[in-house]
Amino acid sequence: MGDIHTNLSEQQIIRRKKLDQLKQLGINPYPSEEYIVTTTIRNIQKNFAEKETISIAGRLMRLRILGKASFGEIKDHTGCMQIYFTQDHLLLSYDQIKKEDAYNIFLKKLIDIGDIIGVKGILFKTKMDEITINVHQFTLLSKSISPLPQVKMDKNKKIYDAFSNTEQRYRMRYVDLIVNDHVKEIFLKRTRIIQKIRNFLDDKGYLEVETPILQSIPGGAIARPFETYHNTLGIPLYLRIANELYLKRLIIGGFHGVYEFSRNFRNEGMDRIHNPEFTVLELYVAYKDYYWMMNFTEKLIKCICNKFQKKEDNHISFQTPFLRISILDSIKKYTGFDLKEMGEEELRKVCKKLHIEENIKMSKAKLIENIFEEKCEKNYINPTFIIDYPIEMSPLTKRHRYKKNLSERFELIINGQEIANAYSELNDPIDQLDRLREQVKFAEKKTIDESIDQDFIRALEFGMPPTAGIGIGIDRLVMLLTKKKSIQEVLLFPQMRPEKKGKK
Template sequence: MQLLSEQELERRKDREELYALGINPYPAESFSINVTAEDIHRNYENRKTDYKDISIAGRLMSRRIMGSASFGEIQDSTGRLQFYVRRDDICSGEDSTLYNTVFKKLLGIGDFVGLKGYIFTTQTGEISLHVTELKVLSKAVKPLPIVKRDEEGNVYDGFTDPEQRYRQRYVDLTVNPEFKKTFITRSKIISNMRRYFDDHGWLEVETPILQSVHGGAAARPFQTHHNTLDMPLFLRIANELYLKRLIVGGFDGVYEFGKMFRNEGMDRTHNPEFTSMEIYVAYKDYVWMMEMVEELLEKVTESIHGKTVVKVGQKEIDFAGPYRRLTMFDSIKEYAGVDVSEMDEEGLRKVCAELGIEVDASMGKGKLIDEIFGAKVEANLVQPTYITDYPIEMTPLAKKHRTKAGLVERFELFVNGKEIANAYSELNDPIDQRERFEEQLKLAARGDDEAMAMDEDFLRALEYGMPPTAGLGIGIDRLVMLLCDAPSIRDV
């Protein structure tokens, strides 16, 4: 049984009284809107528009009743607008029900209303709407949290608990509307990226989310079961292998924005469900891809901030290229003080022990190097930095380096100590790819639950021939965190 507070019980009673008055608190018909609060504040002060006949809708956020006239505030998707309402303006003849009963008693903070009227300026200089028509659009039966701000802008009694904010985002966005900017910026970032790709003639596609073989990344998948087919399926951990199939099929460039799912830990930069963009372009390599990423991120940051410099906390990060390039081995030598380029697995385990890095028996050579890098290097990479030329054991889907034995043509872009992008010269030798998958199976047998599975259909596609290809994945959530200076992935 649902337990209701005194306010919730009162609001439900108000709802019934509205029905009793013949007023539907949830009308079906459209309410025509011809202006927003932002439009009015931007244009009326300079008299660009007189706004003599306007229609606006939103939540009732405050109310100051003064007998037969009242002031209040309405909040739409763009901001707040003060309004002034008089009984004699909205009521017809002797019937004052709409003002005296509906507005003063049955409406509450958080209810949606539609207002019509004209704009004027109060004696104190406040741009306001003089209401001539009022319509109830939706009755809220649960009260909003009351947010109080002092003259310095400090918030008291607000909706500030992080877990509550994340779980009830709909309330958070209503009482803390400044967080809307993050979502708007996220949309603009994706739109600008999509425009850049489309301008180059690359095709946006969609690939399967439910997959019979999990591949394309080293990660633990979510598993489900298809009842009709009586077979296990996995939520995708990456879309790489399906996008490469399209390159095999004859497309020169394909990209996809989509959700990925990894059954792993959570922290401020990791979430089990996240958004990734992956793109594959035929006849290119990872060197070309570095230059493309620099151009892309320059354009995106300029479109959002008007410049390439972004403030993240107390740091200023410049996305203008070219970015620093540092090989994986050189970065470990620079920041950990040890040369691991010629070490075998036993030597790497000793280094991990000396550096106080916890490892387990399932980790092979590539995983051990990755642990050292993560513990000693990542946090130092504040300005955009490409880490290049990874050990072959770390990257089973990348092409062998053209001049450096034992390495692959891969880079990761790190910004503010976190990986933002990952790219390869894609492996297109089907025999080499099969051997790499077989090595992954050996790691799985040792207990590595992030090892890739053998994907026979993908291997068959490669056997038909795939042109030289460069591939890139960008973590959209982390990129948005950077460009919005958001502290947690759950904020974006």
């Protein structure tokens, strides 16, 4: 076998030797031909018919060799069921293997748990009333040369501890999905949640669109971008941190309502609610404002959560209308400090008294944001709209029509986490340019020209109708509806630190 065994475990070496033995018998462990599947395990279990001949394919999850008969368990994308082999009935799908030698493939243990197989046979029920396939023909479809984690089951044959190391589960999601059935359910639910939102928006007549991921100027939010370089154009490009400015261009262009499930990228910290790439739904509707968007959001969230929230998980009420409270009133309620007339230096003193991080680089907006996140956010379990943010915190938002120095903005907090952020969108190009220039002072940028999307300002100069916009964090919404505390649990392939060399 040569150097292929370098750094392999004993089990991996053994399986590679079995691979060679199978090839010597003339068995191709990775055949190219289509394998005809006539049904699924779920369909068999729902519509069982005694003595029906069926053909299915899947992964071998258990195997017990008992002399002239053997029992196993096969798993396809719909479930698991028992299979039964006997020396008298078994045929292999290989002309060179005689019937009397077919069962020896199992006796010699050349077939392993984890192998992907095809089986044809007749359905029956055992004395324990378990639906089983009496296998008459067997085909090896893919040899597994790395062993699966040992599957542990309770007395009801339910997996309870198969692959539990958190880091390894995220890093090797393919194994996690094989041995932990509940993990697959999370991602099936995620897909259904997104589809339900899409149907809700489509029914309103809004158009799903796609906007650029590679951008010459990252805009629509304050965040450190990932940078790359385009060789042909000879310019730096950035992975988008938000798609907001492009969707607004479409409203300017004449679309009434547009939305996008946007994959965004931010070169910042990682923790249980932050991943460098994440999914946001952004929606923009012309001739609406943030009051309308609050009402619309109530209907959307109630529709989604009532469908996907488990009945027994009733500690969160989605009864409408949701509570509404201004961010400054919330801070006063939970800290005792009234920030309404405070300047930047006074805010720094408040942060120090509350033991909240602050430094000279932080703007007034950032200081207020830190106070709210540290002292207030966790208190809102039922859906709550935090409204009327100070104008410094909202450079893309219209000034409040009634309240001085505030903006028409809300965030939706559920279970102590921000789920959505929405505005009455600023459509005054002169005010927008001034506020973006002010924002640049606190961003890690070189010059104003490099920091501001001048084409967006040019687009605004052609006129954007009054517009309401919202961004909903899909990952956090899925966390809420699957009761997961970490964003890594709801991402198929979360970002991980590099694996240590030599670690399997």
